[in-house]
Amino acid sequence: MRMIQFLPTLAFGDAVGNDTIALQKAMQELGYETRIYAEAVDQRLPKNTASDLCQGMPELKNSDVILYHMSTGSKLNYNLENYPCHKIMIYHNITPPAFFHHYNLEAETNAQYGLDGLQHLVGKIDYCLADSGFNAQELRNVGFTCPVDVRPILIPFQDYEKKPDSGILKKYSQDDWVNLIFVGRIAPNKKQEDVIAIFAYYKKYINPKSRLIFVGNPGGMEKYYQRLENYVQALELEDVIFTGHIKFPEILAYYKIADLFLCMSEHEGFCVPLVEAMYFNVPVIAYRSCAVPETLGTGGCVVDSKNPAEISLLIQKILSNPEWRQKIIQNQQKRLEDFQYEKIKNLFAGQLAAFLNLTGANET
Numbered sequence: 323m324r325m326i327q328f329l330p331t332l333a334f335g336d337a338v339g340n341d342t343i344a345l346q347k348a349m350q351e352l353g354y355e356t357r358i359y360a361e362a363v364d365q366r367l368p369k370n371t372a373s374d375l376c377q378g379m380p381e382l383k384n385s386d387v388i389l390y391h392m393s394t395g396s397k398l399n400y401n402l403e404n405y406p407c408h409k410i411m412i413y414h415n416i417t418p419p420a421f422f423h424h425y426n427l428e429a430e431t432n433a434q435y436g437l438d439g440l441q442h443l444v445g446k447i448d449y450c451l452a453d454s455g456f457n458a459q460e461l462r463n464v465g466f467t468c469p470v471d472v473r474p475i476l477i478p479f480q481d482y483e484k485k486p487d488s489g490i491l492k493k494y495s496q497d498d499w500v501n502l503i504f505v506g507r508i509a510p511n512k513k514q515e516d517v518i519a520i521f522a523y524y525k526k527y528i529n530p531k532s533r534l535i536f537v538g539n540p541g542g543m544e545k546y547y548q549r550l551e552n553y554v555q556a557l558e559l560e561d562v563i564f565t566g567h568i569k570f571p572e573i574l575a576y577y578k579i580a581d582l583f584l585c586m587s588e589h590e591g592f593c594v595p596l597v598e599a600m601y602f603n604v605p606v607i608a609y610r611s612c613a614v615p616e617t618l619g620t621g622g623c624v625v626d627s628k629n630p631a632e633i634s635l636l637i638q639k640i641l642s643n644p645e646w647r648q649k650i651i652q653n654q655q656k657r658l659e660d661f662q663y664e665k666i667k668n669l670f671a672g673q674l675a676a677f678l679n680l681t682g683a684n685e686t
Contacts, residue, residue: 323385323678325349325356326407330396332372334364335570337475337594338393338414341453343371344476345389345412348667352674361398382407387678390447392416392440393591395432399439403446408681412473413452413461415591415613416440421511425546440464449677451670453592456613471673475592476666482574482601490575500532500641503580503604505573505595506587508540508547508564515553516586516609516628520637522557523630528638532561534584537576539567577602582637585609586628593617597661600654605640605647607633621654 327346333339342358349356358372359379373379375398382388386407392399393414402409416437422430441464450470452458458470494501502521506512514536521534540547547564554562565576583599585608596617599606606622608614615624623640625633640647659665 323355323387324382325354325387325389326359326379326382327356327389327391328359328375328379328398329391330360330394330398331362332358332360332364332367334366337592338391339364339367340477340594341412341414341475342391343367344478344663345670347478348476348670349674351667352671361396384408392443393436395435395437395439399436400442402443408449408677409447410449410451410677411443411447413450413457413591415453415457415460415589417509417511417589421509421589425510426542429542448681451673454613454616456616457591469677473670473673474661474666475594475597476663476670477594477597477661478663479601480663481570482598484574485571486575486578487569487571488575490572491578494533494535494576494579498531500529500581501535501579502532502582502584502637503535503537503576504584504586505537505576505598506585506593507538508536508543508550510543510546511587511589512538513586513588513609514550517584518550518553518557518559518562520584520586520628520630520633521562522559524634524637525559525561527631528634533563534561535563535565535576535580537565537568537573540564541567577604580604581641582607583622584633584637585614587611587614590614590617596622597658600658603651603654605650606654607636607640618654619657619660621657622650 327342346358359375360372361375363372382405384407388405388407389410389412390402391412417433419430419433444465447468449468450461451473453475455472458472461470504517525532583604583606588611590612592613600621608622608624610624610626618624
């Protein structure tokens with residue numbers, strides 16, 4: 323019996339790729355024979371991380387298990403049924419195509435292709451693992467009747483103990499300015515324009531000595547990125563920083579210098595940066611949407627409004643009241659315990675073992 327993970331693209335540094343690699347390690351630790359295959363493998367990944375699916379997989383047996391990471395449109399969504407083995411789908415969600423309208427036709431088309439592929443997979447999957455309860459409910463709404471369980475993304479927190487970039491630490495942590503950050507790719511569903519609107523009010527009416535830092539890659543969303551820059555210029559707003567694609571030590575440094583994490587995203591299937599912010603003891607304010615309140619749990623401040631004045635006053639309340647800020651951080655630390663590597667690994671191990679026992683795959 324082999325555990326074969328495969329996916330359209332194994333990217334460097336994104337949530338799906340990181341989860342795939344973390345699961346690979348976990349399954350090896352659990353004693354399974356396992357391998358990753360992808361149609362495209364990011365060349366920045368260490369050699370032998372994965373094999374090229376286009377060059378062919380070994381012949382699979384009935385006792386083998388495919389773990390398919392579903393998050394995008396791909397011909398794999400239509401080829402999966404042809405493999406003669408057990409099939410588990412790990413569902414990371416698909417961003418609704420409407421978010422990409424006017425910004426990127428290819429992304430909009432691919433998202434719809436992904437949703438169509440998801441519908442095609444109904445009745446062809448033996449078991450589903452969803453990153454969140456929100457994702458699990460979406461699968462049921464689409465029509466999946468196979469068992470669906472929740473398994474949060476597996477995050478190896480030891481990676482965050484690496485040395486942060488000293489230049490960024492020196493540049494942004496040696497003054498008395500407030501650093502507001504949002505981490506995530508520049509994309510319409512992330513609603514960076516709403517974060518900018520809040521910051522504009524906060525900087526003008528509450529604290530002029532403040533910065534807003536967007537840590538994320540605009541690749542593929544250049545039209546949306548240009549709209550954000552035009553918005554900043556129209557507001558005559560200073561101290562809004564777009565980092566673009568940066569290295570991991572730089573990302574760590576931005577978390578280190580952050581005073582508050584501000585998220586106004588309207589579509590998240592899990593949202594790893596929320597967990598990262600909690601890990602770095604950065605208080606979080608996040609808009610109540612999709613999986614966001616589920617990921618935060620009792621941590622952070624989940625808000626139902628994007629009113630710039632209301633959110634700005636909330637930011638000021640958190641940053642000016644040490645006791646309240648510390649209480650938020652304590653709640654976030656408590657929530658963080660639910661995402662500890664060993665806890666999620668053991669949850670996954672139990673789910674996998676139960677599936678194998680049910681199918682009898684572990685007896686062959």
